[in-house]
Amino acid sequence: xxxxxxxxxxxxxxxxxxxxxxxxxxxxxxxxxxxxxxxxxxxxxxxxxxxxxxxxxxxxxxxxxxxxxxxxxxxxxxxxxxxxxxxxxxxxxxxxxxxxxxxxxxxxxxxxxxxxxxxxxxxxxxxxxxxxxxxxxxxxxxxxxxxxxxxxxxxxxxxxxxxxxxxxxxxxxxxxxxxxxxxxxxxxxxxxxxxxxxxxxxxxxxxxxxxxxxxxxxxxxxxxxxxxxxxxxxxxxxxxxxxxxxxxxxxxxxxxxxxxxxxxxxxxxxxxxxxxxxxxxxxxxxxxxxxxxxxxxxxxxxxxxxxxxxxxxxxxxxxxxx
Amino acid sequence: xxxxxxxxxxxxxxxxxxxxxxxxxxxxxxxxxxxxxxxxxxxxxxxxxxxxxxxxxxxxxxxxxxxxxxxxxxxxxxxxxxxxxxxxxxxxxxxxxxxx
Numbered sequence: 001x002x003x004x005x006x007x008x009x010x011x012x013x014x015x016x017x018x019x020x021x022x023x024x025x026x027x028x029x030x031x032x033x034x035x036x037x038x039x040x041x042x043x044x045x046x047x048x049x050x051x052x053x054x055x056x057x058x059x060x061x062x063x064x065x066x067x068x069x070x071x072x073x074x075x076x077x078x079x080x081x082x083x084x085x086x087x088x089x090x091x092x093x094x095x096x097x098x099x100x101x102x103x104x105x106x107x108x109x110x111x112x113x114x115x116x117x118x119x120x121x122x123x124x125x126x127x128x129x130x131x132x133x134x135x136x137x138x139x140x141x142x143x144x145x146x147x148x149x150x151x152x153x154x155x156x157x158x159x160x161x162x163x164x165x166x167x168x169x170x171x172x173x174x175x176x177x178x179x180x181x182x183x184x185x186x187x188x189x190x191x192x193x194x195x196x197x198x199x200x201x202x203x204x205x206x207x208x209x210x211x212x213x214x215x216x217x218x219x220x221x222x223x224x225x226x227x228x229x230x231x232x233x234x235x236x237x238x239x240x241x242x243x244x245x246x247x248x249x250x251x252x253x254x255x256x257x258x259x260x261x262x263x264x265x266x267x268x269x270x271x272x273x274x275x276x277x278x279x280x281x282x283x284x285x286x287x288x289x290x291x292x293x294x295x296x297x298x299x300x301x302x303x304x305x306x307x308x309x310x311x312x313x314x315x316x317x318x319x320x321x322x
Numbered sequence: 323x324x325x326x327x328x329x330x331x332x333x334x335x336x337x338x339x340x341x342x343x344x345x346x347x348x349x350x351x352x353x354x355x356x357x358x359x360x361x362x363x364x365x366x367x368x369x370x371x372x373x374x375x376x377x378x379x380x381x382x383x384x385x386x387x388x389x390x391x392x393x394x395x396x397x398x399x400x401x402x403x404x405x406x407x408x409x410x411x412x413x414x415x416x417x418x419x420x421x422x
Contacts, residue, residue: 037329037361037396038421073361075419079369088369088385109379135385137375159422167363168422169396294355 003315008181009287009306013066016057021068021173032057032176032289037169041158042069047122049146049158057173060157060300063251067193067300069157070171070289076159077149084140093133095153099126104142110135118143126155154197172296174288182207182284183308186259189216189287190306190319195248195299198224203298204291207306209283211292216258216281218265219295220248229256229265231278238278239263251302253320259310269321271313330397333417334410335390339366342393345407359399365392368418394419 004010010025011032023030034057042058044050045066052058060069077089077096084104091111098106102118112131119125121143138149146158159168191205202222208215213235221228221242228242245252245267255266260280265273287306289297311319336342342364349358373385397404403411 037398040422073363075363075365079418086372086375088373090367090369090387092366135369135373135387137373137379139379164417165365165368165419166422167394167419169361294353 003311003319006307006309006311007305008308009177009304011068011176011301011304013059013068013302016059018053019055021057023176026177026181029178029181030176032173032287035172038167040071040168040171041160043157058157058171063300065302067302068173069300070173070296070298071156071168071196072152072296072298073167073170074150074152074156074159075165075167076161077151077165078138078147078161079163079165081147081159081161082145084144086137086139089136089138089149091131091133091136092151093130094151095128095130096149096151097126097128097153097155098138098147098149099124099155100147101145102143104140104144106144106147107139107141108136109139110137112136121145124155128153153199156196170296171298172290174286174290174293176287177207177285177306179283179285181287181308182306184282184284185280186262186308186310187216187284188255188257188305188307188309188311188316189218190253190255190304191218191301192251192253192303193299193301194251195220195297198248199298202228202295204295205289205297205304206291207281207284207287208292209281210286214281214283215291216256216284217291218254218256219291220297220299224248227252227254227265227267229263229273231256231258231263231281233279233281236279239275241265241273241275243267243272251300251322253322255311255316255320257310257316262310264313264316266316266320269317271316328397328399328401330401331421332395332397332403333412333414334393334395334407335412336393336410337390339364339391342391346393358397358404361396361398363394363396363419365394365419368392388418392419396421
């Protein structure tokens with residue numbers, strides 16, 4: 001039987017409808033619920049920025065291939081993102097990121113001094129800095145398009161503004177599968193993708209019973225460039241280990257195999273963690289880009305796959321090799 | 323599925339950030355989990371009138387900022403402000419902020 005045949009859920013950036021990210025294997029029960037209380041933008045297959053309506057999943061091509069894009073809430077503090085002008089912006093003393101497309105430049109003054117220069121009409125440049133609290137003055141020069149200033153330590157997708165600052169609300173993708181989808185005795189959780197940044201917070205992708213008592217969780221750990229695996233059964237945490245990878249913002253393939261007394265995590269074709277003293281989780285019924293509604297995953301997902309059998313080492317190596 | 327039944331988007335103006343934070347923190351439990359389905363958008367102050375600057379960038383007139391601490395909230399499971407929030411509701415003629 002091939003890996004394709006063995007998979008119970010396969011989700012790729014392929015099909016969606018209003019409020020639903022459709023999985024390509026597993027039937028309707030394998031589809032994810034998608035909630036985002038505002039519109040947003042994405043880079044489409046032609047490389048152009050386009051609007052995406054409320055609750056519509058975003059298939060984003062920023063890196064040239066499709067990803068499911070999940071982002072936190074963010075506000076573009078620039079009042080007119082398409083006008084070349086001078087703007088006063090009230091900021092707090094937290095990390096901010098300014099970004100734009102074009103060949104011009106933005107000079108910051110007031111509570112922070114810096115200049116960000118563009119590199120091309122289709123190139124997005126960004127600068128992360130921490131100002132003092134107060135009024136930041138942003139002065140444009142030359143060709144500056146899609147200007148964005150947000151109180152985050154990294155740039156997120158473009159939030160157009162005209163006459164007022166604007167907020168894109170957070171993406172939530174959850175609720176695939178049910179009790180018949182997952183095997184409490186054994187299985188595999190596979191993910192290919194990356195996170196937006198080393199953000200200092202945990203980003204979960206998990207199969208669980210809706211709580212932390214029974215879970216198979218892959219998370220991008222709060223420590224820089226760490227991937228962590230957690231397995232809990234009946235309220236006892238049997239596995240909680242992490243490994244360092246080159247960069248969490250690069251694309252990686254990660255698989256977690258679980259079975260009583262047989263746990264392993266594979267990353268990019270290499271077995272990086274094992275454990276032989278554990279119980280299998282109980283009552284798994286939910287695959288989500290979070291853990292029971294908390295610690296949401298923000299990043300780019302190329303695929304998420306579940307299996308209801310513990311794959312062999314050869315199969316896991318094949319599955320995760322970049 | 324998304325909850326499309328009830329949704330309310332309201333602007334509040336608090337005295338300062340600390341007051342807004344204390345109002346928001348009341349909706350988090352001991353594990354740091356949000357106990358209501360809502361999105362809080364901390365807006366702080368708005369620039370009501372832009373400052374003016376000479377060719378060297380030296381300020382001629384300072385920007386005029388709004389008073390108070392602005393906070394927008396999208397309540398997804400309430401059709402009105404929760405207890406203790408109503409008196410801070412405002413309805414500005416020019417909101418200066420919108421949901422995308």
